[in-house]
Amino acid sequence: MKINQDFTMSVETVLFLKKRKNSDYLQASEIAKALNFSVGYLQKVIQMLSRQGIVECKRGRIGGVRVRAKVITLLDLWRATCGGLDYTDPVLDIMKRPLKAFADSMSKVVLYNRK
Numbered sequence: 001m002k003i004n005q006d007f008t009m010s011v012e013t014v015l016f017l018k019k020r021k022n023s024d025y026l027q028a029s030e031i032a033k034a035l036n037f038s039v040g041y042l043q044k045v046i047q048m049l050s051r052q053g054i055v056e057c058k059r060g061r062i063g064g065v066r067v068r069a070k071v072i073t074l075l076d077l078w079r080a081t082c083g084g085l086d087y088t089d090p091v092l093d094i095m096k097r098p099l100k101a102f103a104d105s106m107s108k109v110v111l112y113n114r115k
Contacts (some may be wrong), residue, residue, distance in 0.1 A: 009045045011111065014054070014077065017067050018112050025064030028061065045083060052080040070114045075106035076110035 014036050017026065028046055032039040046065050048054045054076060056068040069076070 004082050005041075006045050006048065007078060009035075009042060010049055010054075011044070011075040012037075013045065013049075013071055014067065014111050017055075017065070025058050025062065025066050027064045031065070048080050048084070049077075051065050052076070054080055059069050063110040067112060069112070071110060072112040073107050074111065075103060077111070078106055102106070 009108075013031060016031055016035060020026070026057050029039050032042045046057065050057050050065075050068075054067070054069045054072055055065050057063070058066050072075070094115060
């Protein structure tokens with residue numbers, strides 16, 4: 001199974017932000033440099049995460065991105081970058097159970113939990 005690049009970048013970005021000791025805004029260029037990502041492509045991914053309320057963005061000289069959500073699971077990032085998993089109405093009925101199992105397992109993997 002090939003994982004979508006947007007999903008991979010979102011996971012690495014959230015884990016990078018999680019490692020930071022403070023919750024200040026961080027420039028996308030700093031994240032891109034640290035993770036060896038294209039800044040432009042990372043900004044696209046950050047925008048997707050922002051629309052879903054996973055991160056928040058602030059423009060300007062002291063702006064950047066930081067985690068907004070209290071809890072982030074793999075399923076949250078999958079939905080933000082790849083779309084939902086519609087296991088209630090798949091084209092093939094035989095796919096309902098595997099897709100539901102996939103969604104259930106991804107929802108159990110917590111990448112970020114702000115207590």
